[in-house]
């Protein structure tokens with residue numbers, strides 16, 4: 672097995688990453704940055720998202736694992752003080768993995784050039800200033816005219832991130848669906864949009880036809896493209912997915928409870 676370890680710049684993360692690297696080398700496991708079978712992220716969710724994008728062109732062959740050094744991470748199963756247990760689990764790894772859906776985003780610029788992007792949490796279209804005007808095409812049929820701050824498209828595992836903050840549903844990552852959330856929609860006699868989250872199955876794409884402006888922003892996970900002249904953006908759940916090394920049980924609802932509620936008591 673070939674492993675690479677990515678960390679953020681926090682001292683605790685750098686030290687933890689170094690400890691993991693040394694322990695892996697001592698166990699005879701190869702370290703390889705270019706084509707790892709396993710990419711380990713040490714830090715928080717932001718570090719994990721960056722690690723995902725670093726290897727997003729080799730999702731079929733790379734599994735991912737998160738070690739968190741701060742607050743609870745949604746993409747991290749291990750804590751920094753559990754390195755010895757982690758190494759032991761890696762030595763006895765049976766290559767089992769669990770997959771979560773990711774998003775394909777196809778951006779068409781005003782000059783008709785097309786760019787393809789992947790997102791693990793979400794992709795958002797907004798304008799830098801002023802409100803955004805767009806037609807929403809759902810499964811090739813006109814659905815609504817949107818006017819407001821923007822539109823957010825999230826994966827199930829991204830549903831606990833930005834989407835939740837704007838009133839989205841929390842979706843179990845075993846569900847193969849994409850969620851669209853309107854951000855501050857304007858609803859009056861002139862503009863009317865559904866103003867509720869839309870959940871689309873993996874077979875359906877949602878295309879956003881944009882009014883011709885040159886200050887669009889496309890934010891995807893920790894990345895963004897700014898001041899873009901866009902024609903349209905198409906979103907659909909990808910045929911690819913992210914594979915997590917399953918070295919321990921991941922209990923999604925327990926993680927949600929722990930992160931957002933923290934009240935484990937029965938009445």
Ligand code: NAD
Pocket residue numbers: 715716717718720743744745792793828829830831832833834836891892893
């Ligand atoms: P960041 O790395 O500072 O992350 C912001 C917070 O979002 C952190 O607390 C992180 O743990 C949490 N987070 C990230 N992914 C999550 C997930 N799948 N489930 C639950 N919590 C999650 O911010 P950044 O680098 O600018 O962006 C990374 C991600 O942070 C974005 O993909 C976005 O979803 C999220 N974010 C959320 C808000 C918000 O809720 N208002 C604002 C900005 C960014």
